[in-house]
Structures are given as structure tokens and as C-alpha cells.
Amino acid sequence: MQTPHKHVRRSRSLSFCRLLLALATIGLAARAHAQDWVHIESSNGVDRIRVAAAGFKPLSADASTQGYKHLFDNTLYTDLSNAGIFDLVSQSLAPTATPGSPSEMVVAQWAAAPANAAMVAFGSLNVAGSTVVVNGWLYDTKNSVDPKVLGAQYSEPASDESVRQIAHRFADEIILRLGGGLPGIAETHIYYVHSSGGNKEIWEMDYDGQSPHAVTHLGTVSLSPRISPDGNRLAFASLGRDGWNIRIFSMLLGRMVSFPAIGGTNLSPAWASDGRQLAFSSSRTGDPEIYISDSTGGGLRRITSYRGPDVSPVWNPRTNSQIAWISGRTGLPQLYIMDTDGTNVQRMTDGGYATSPSWSPNGQFLAFAWDRKYGPGAPGGQDIYVMEVSTRKWIQLTHDAGRCDFPSWSPDGRHIVFESVSGKNSAIWTMLADGTGRHKLTSSGGDSMPNWSWK
Amino acid sequence: MNVSLLSFRKLSLAAVVAVGLAGVAGCHHRNSMPINTTPDSAPVAGPAPTATLTADPVAIDLGQSVVLNWRTQNATTVTIDGIGNVNLNGTTNASPSTSTNFHLTATGPGGSTEASVRVTVRVPEVPAAPAAGPEDLTSEQLFHQNVQDIFFDYDSSDLRPEAAATITQAAAFLTAHPTAKVVIGGYCDDRGSAEYNLALGETRANSAKSALVAAGVPASRLRVISYGKEKQFCTDETEACWQQNRRAQFSLDR
Numbered sequence: 001m002q003t004p005h006k007h008v009r010r011s012r013s014l015s016f017c018r019l020l021l022a023l024a025t026i027g028l029a030a031r032a033h034a035q036d037w038v039h040i041e042s043s044n045g046v047d048r049i050r051v052a053a054a055g056f057k058p059l060s061a062d063a064s065t066q067g068y069k070h071l072f073d074n075t076l077y078t079d080l081s082n083a084g085i086f087d088l089v090s091q092s093l094a095p096t097a098t099p100g101s102p103s104e105m106v107v108a109q110w111a112a113a114p115a116n117a118a119m120v121a122f123g124s125l126n127v128a129g130s131t132v133v134v135n136g137w138l139y140d141t142k143n144s145v146d147p148k149v150l151g152a153q154y155s156e157p158a159s160d161e162s163v164r165q166i167a168h169r170f171a172d173e174i175i176l177r178l179g180g181g182l183p184g185i186a187e188t189h190i191y192y193v194h195s196s197g198g199n200k201e202i203w204e205m206d207y208d209g210q211s212p213h214a215v216t217h218l219g220t221v222s223l224s225p226r227i228s229p230d231g232n233r234l235a236f237a238s239l240g241r242d243g244w245n246i247r248i249f250s251m252l253l254g255r256m257v258s259f260p261a262i263g264g265t266n267l268s269p270a271w272a273s274d275g276r277q278l279a280f281s282s283s284r285t286g287d288p289e290i291y292i293s294d295s296t297g298g299g300l301r302r303i304t305s306y307r308g309p310d311v312s313p314v315w316n317p318r319t320n321s322q323i324a325w326i327s328g329r330t331g332l333p334q335l336y337i338m339d340t341d342g343t344n345v346q347r348m349t350d351g352g353y354a355t356s357p358s359w360s361p362n363g364q365f366l367a368f369a370w371d372r373k374y375g376p377g378a379p380g381g382q383d384i385y386v387m388e389v390s391t392r393k394w395i396q397l398t399h400d401a402g403r404c405d406f407p408s409w410s411p412d413g414r415h416i417v418f419e420s421v422s423g424k425n426s427a428i429w430t431m432l433a434d435g436t437g438r439h440k441l442t443s444s445g446g447d448s449m450p451n452w453s454w455k
Numbered sequence: 456m457n458v459s460l461l462s463f464r465k466l467s468l469a470a471v472v473a474v475g476l477a478g479v480a481g482c483h484h485r486n487s488m489p490i491n492t493t494p495d496s497a498p499v500a501g502p503a504p505t506a507t508l509t510a511d512p513v514a515i516d517l518g519q520s521v522v523l524n525w526r527t528q529n530a531t532t533v534t535i536d537g538i539g540n541v542n543l544n545g546t547t548n549a550s551p552s553t554s555t556n557f558h559l560t561a562t563g564p565g566g567s568t569e570a571s572v573r574v575t576v577r578v579p580e581v582p583a584a585p586a587a588g589p590e591d592l593t594s595e596q597l598f599h600q601n602v603q604d605i606f607f608d609y610d611s612s613d614l615r616p617e618a619a620a621t622i623t624q625a626a627a628f629l630t631a632h633p634t635a636k637v638v639i640g641g642y643c644d645d646r647g648s649a650e651y652n653l654a655l656g657e658t659r660a661n662s663a664k665s666a667l668v669a670a671g672v673p674a675s676r677l678r679v680i681s682y683g684k685e686k687q688f689c690t691d692e693t694e695a696c697w698q699q700n701r702r703a704q705f706s707l708d709r
Binding site: 200221223224237239242243244264265267268281283286287288308309310311312326328331332333353355356369382405406424448449 | 610647648649650651653654655657658661678679680681682685690
């Protein structure tokens with residue numbers, strides 16, 4: 001088993017810095033016993049498999065096929081790299097061979113040093129008329145008898161978009177088989193707020209930041225997009241003449257569908273994982289409180305009643321029997337959880353300024369934004385944290401990465417997308433759920449409030 | 456990811472220590488008295504300066520003056536915006552023509568510290584027109600002279616003491632103009648989270664609404680909209696600017 005040397009070294013140097021800080025403040029060491037570690041398992045118990053992605057073989061020599069081939073190779077490599085579960089053979093160490101079919105595949109070439117691949121993905125790409133055809137295989141280099149793990153053929157109208165989507169689908173097939181049975185995220189989408197000319201519209205992009213495009217064209221300020229679990233309905237809060245209302249856009253119909261305006265300021269909708277209920281904040285009775293309704297706005301019931309702002313509810317997607325939310329009932333906003341009938345209220349954060357929770361798909365963790373040193377002139381940063389719900393132990397995922405907010409879990413629970421603001425520049429970033437592999441997805445300077453699709 | 460457990464242990468241990476160091480920032484300034492800021496403790500050549508800046512009174516009528524009073528420690532240079540370099544401790548008179556944030560910077564070998572204080576200037580009350588009809592309300596200026604914005608402290612939706620005069624004046628005007636309907640917009644400065652600030656802006660606007668209702672204005676004439684940090688008047692990263700944004704703003708509901 002190969003070790004991810006680079007990664008381990010980085011972790012050590014990081015923790016060494018932290019250790020120095022800890023030593024410098026030894027007087028407080030006693031408090032440190034209260035906080036043990038939280039282990040976020042991105043790999044789900046599977047050791048990192050060393051995987052190579054061979055360049056796909058173009059079956060015709062024309063320029064467009066070459067262009068598609070490079071787009072395909074780059075997308076597949078990036079998807080496998082982003083997955084965070086592979087030790088990916090760098091392109092400089094991989095053989096230059098481009099086997100286009102099993103008969104051209106010499107497994108020993110990939111198993112040997114310096115590639116040392118345990119698995120190799122390869123195949124061919126062809127443009128026939130207006131159709132692009134991709135054949136892809138995944139081979140186990142340690143299995144000389146029956147090396148084929150996966151073989152797949154994709155045929156789509158030829159376009160850059162199709163080629164990217166085929167690469168995403170092939171990557172997800174590989175990740176599903178090698179990633180402990182969890183579906184990959186290469187075909188998922190991210191919904192977010194795009195600011196332009198004083199208005200804010202809801203936009204959608206692929207998980208890797210490609211194909212950004214507008215969903216709404218309402219000409220006002222719309223915030224807090226939350227896609228339904230089936231991907232068919234997009235809920236958000238929108239500013240109208242009478243204030244803020246929950247609005248729903250049908251992805252199937254391509255237009256707004258009705259949701260009742262109930263009065264007051266209505267914010268931050270959140271879907272239950274069965275898609276049948278919405279939780280949101282409403283001030284219809286004067287003070288912002290958490291409400292639950294069915295997916296069309298009926299059956300409205302209020303579940304908090306305490307003076308001060310209550311906002312940003314999210315469901316425990318595992319059970320739909322608990323809600324985490326943000327409340328300013330004791331002053332600065334803090335993270336709380338409660339049962340969906342409003343009982344069992346528990347405060348999770350012990351101070352600072354905590355906002356924007358997102359509940360992990362397995363129900364175990366809450367990601368949220370936290371400024372632990374918040375106050376007038378305080379130098380502290382607002383960073384993304386993950387807390388284990390059962391123990392309230394937490395780890396800080398971002399450091400000196402701008403003012404971070406609005407974390408949202410990927411459906412596989414291995415990734416978190418979030419907003420980072422530096423100066424007046426707001427961008428969407430993604431990272432693995434342990435804080436590594438951080439990279440920027442948007443560059444317009446006005447993108448915020450990302451929400452990862454459920455599938 | 457096989458992140459070593461060891462590294463997580465140290466990370467979270469350091470994080471707890473950091474919490475211990477930082478303490479909990481309560482930061483509820485219930486009046487407009489000094490807002491001290493202390494920079495991050497970079498390597499320091501001496502103790503960080505401290506500074507306080509107060510104004511007496513904090514609210515004046517146009518043409519009156521206030522006494523600014525400041526005290527610093529560990530500072531070598533003290534400046535007040537708009538006044539310039541001043542003594543390390545001192546007092547001065549000021550007659551601002553509009554509501555003003557006085558902002559002091561104290562610099563010493565140990566870094567620099569800021570303090571500020573807001574002085575509210577009341578514009579003279581314009582005699583209310585008797586038995587006004589809607590046509591008289593077309594004057595936005597008349598409305599805004601009498602129904603003025605209310606400003607809030609950091610992360611607070613409680614009315615400051617000086618807001619009482621503003622509310623009284625506004626309620627008198629609205630009582631004299633019984634057909635006027637009002638939208639109260641709640642605003643926040645651009646720090647903090649967008650969703651939470653919308654809820655906070657709502658509670659700020661509601662505070663202003665409750666005060667007007669208590670002063671006799673029927674609730675049916677008042678409508679609340681929170682803008683959170685979505686519509687900022689001022690976008691500088693300064694306390695003076697943040698203060699302009701933390702407000703309940705009244706406008707005619709047409």
C-alpha cells in the first residue's frame with residue numbers, strides 16, 4: 001500500500017505550528033483536555049488506491065477530436081483527483097502509451113515503477129458524424145486473470161459540454177467502485193447567488209465550477225438557494241415590494257411556481273431529505289422564528305418562540321427529526337439543535353459569532369461558520385468549522401482564507417463548498433471535509449451562498 | 456483521506472487553546488460610548504496603547520456644541536479625524552452641523568488603537584402642517600426632517616437612549632399626518648453573515664416600530680422590511696461607515 005507522503009508531511013508541519021502555539025500558551029493547557037480530536041473520515045475506511053488515468057486514444061486525427069480528447073483527459077483526471085480518495089499517478093510518471101482498447105493494454109507497463117498503479121483507466125474517443133463515442137475501461141493491474149473492473153460506452157451529440165459530462169459519468173463509475181460504494185460527485189451541481197448590477201440572481205454550475213449559468217431572472221435580490229433532494233425544485237428567499245418571501249423555481253418547468261406569501265420577513269428555506277417539508281425563518285408574528293411547512297407551503301407550524309433572531313434552519317438529513325439553526329436569543333448568534341417539535345433545545349457553540357449550519361449527509365457532523373473572537377475591532381477571522389454533533393468537539397477547517405461563510409456538504413460527505421470574502425471580492429471555494437484540497441471555483445468576484453445538490 | 460489522528464489531536468488542542476485565549480466577545484455596547492479596538496498582538500515593542508473617547512452630550516440641537524474628552528495610555532501620537540494631531544489626553548469643543556462619528560487613533564510603540572463616539576445632531580423641528588392631506592406629504596423633505604433614521608449599536612436591536620427624542624418627534628409628525636403610512640427598513644453593517652443580518656435587521660426595524668406604536672402611532676400604518684446588509688449606504692471598512700449602516704430608516708409607504 002502506498003502512502004500519500006506529500007499529504008502526511010503537510011499535516012505534520014501544520015500541527016507543528018499549532019503545537020508551538022499551544023506551548024506558548026501552556027497556562028491554558030488544562031483546558032485542552034476537554035477537547036479531543038474529531039476524525040472526519042473522507043475515505044470511509046478504504047485506503048488510498050493508487051490510480052492512473054491513461055490519455056484516451058483519439059480514433060481520428062482531426063482537430064475537433066483532438067480537442068475533445070484533451071478536454072476529456074483533463075476532466076477525468078481532475079475528477080479523480082478531486083475525489084480525494086485516490087493516490088493519483090501524476091501525468092509525468094505515467095507511461096506515455098494511450099491504449100485505446102483492452103487488446104492494446106499492457107498492464108505490466110502500468111503496474112511497474114514509476115507509475116506503480118494498482119488501477120488504470122483507459123479507453124478511446126471518436127467523433128462519428130455529429131456524435132462523440134467514448135469507450136472506457138478500468139483495469140486492476142494486480143489481477144492478471146480477469147483485470148477488467150469496469151467497461152462502459154458513452155454516446156452523445158458532440159459538444160464540449162457532452163464530453164465533460166461523459167468524463168464526469170465515467171469518473172463517477174470509477175469512484176463508485178473504488179470509493180467504498182459511495183456515489184461520486186462529479187455529476188453533481190452547485191447552486192449559488194450571483195451578484196451583478198445591484199441584483200442577485202440564483203445561478204447553477206457543475207461541481208467543478210464549469211458551465212455557470214443563471215437559473216432565475218427576477219431582477220431583485222434573491223438569496224439562500226436550496227435545491228430539493230430530487231433536484232426538481234429550487235427554494236430561495238427573494239425580496240419583493242412587501243419584503244422577503246420564500247420562492248420556488250421548478251427546474252422541470254423552467255419557471256417560478258407558487259408558494260404562499262405568509263407575511264413578515266421569510267428567509268433561509270431548507271428541505272427535509274424526503275423533500276416533503278421545508279423549514280425556514282419567518283417573522284410573520286413579529287419576531288423571526290423557525291417554521292415548518294409542507295413542500296407547497298401548507299400545514300405551517302411554528303417551532304421556536306423566543307425573542308431574538310432565529311434563522312438558517314437545516315434538517316438532520318439522516319432522521320429528519322432534528323433541526324440545527326442559528327439563534328440570537330442570548331446576544332451574538334449561536335448554533336443550536338432541537339427536535340422538529342421544538343423540544344430538546346441544545347446550544348452547541350460556547351461563544352463568538354456562529355452562523356450558517358449545514359448538516360452532513362450521515363447526520364454525524366455540522367459544518368458552520370464561526371468567528372470565535374468576534375467583537376468590535378477584534379482581529380479574528382470567520383472560518384469554516386466542523387462539529388461532531390454527539391460530542392460537540394470541533395475542528396477548524398479554514399485558516400486565513402478570507403471571511404468564510406455558508407458551508408454546504410457534498411452528497412458523499414467528503415467535500416464542503418463554501419463562500420470566502422476578501423475585501424469586496426466574494427468567491428466560491430471547495431475543499432475536502434478535513435480542510436485539505438482547497439480550491440476556488442468562481443472568479444466573477446460576486447458569487448456567494450453555495451448549496452450542493454443532493455445527487 | 457487518511458489524515459493522521461495525531462494531527463487532528465494537535466489541531467483541535469491548539470484550537471481550544473485559541474478559544475481560551477480569545478475569551479468570549481460579548482460586545483454589547485448599550486450606548487454610544489467608546490468603542491475600543493485592539494489590534495492583533497503581532498510582535499510588540501511595548502504595551503498596546505489604550506484609548507477612550509467620549510462626547511458630552513451625545514445628542515445636540517443644530518448650533519450647539521459638545522465637549523469631546525479623550526484619554527490614552529502608551530501612545531506617542533494621537534489624532535482625531537477632522538481635527539488632526541492632538542495632545543495625548545485632552546478635551547475640545549466641537550459643533551458638528553450633522554450627526555458625526557468622531558474617530559480617534561492612538562499610535563505608540565506597541566501598535567495603534569482606535570476609539571470613536573457618535574454625536575447626533577437634531578435638526579430643528581419644522582412646525583407640522585395642521586390637518587394635512589396626502590397632497591401635503593408629497594414633500595419627502597418634510598417627512599425626512601421629522602421622521603429621522605435611528606441608529607443602533609453593534610449587533611444590537613435595542614434602542615439607544617437618544618433614540619427617544621427621535622421617536623417622539625417622528626410620532627408627533629405621524630400623529631399630525633394621520634394618512635401617512637411608513638415603511639421601516641432595517642439595516643446592518645456588512646460584517647457578519649447575510650442570512651443572520653436579515654433577521655437582525657428585522658428585529659431592528661421591529662424595535663423602531665414598537666417604539667412608534669408605544670408613542671401612539673397605529674401599527675396598521677407601519678410596515679417593516681429588513682434589508683440586512685443587502686443595501687449598504689456606505690461600504691468602507693470603518694466604524695463610522697458601519698454605524699451609518701446599522702439603522703432603522705423610515706420612508707413614506709406609497
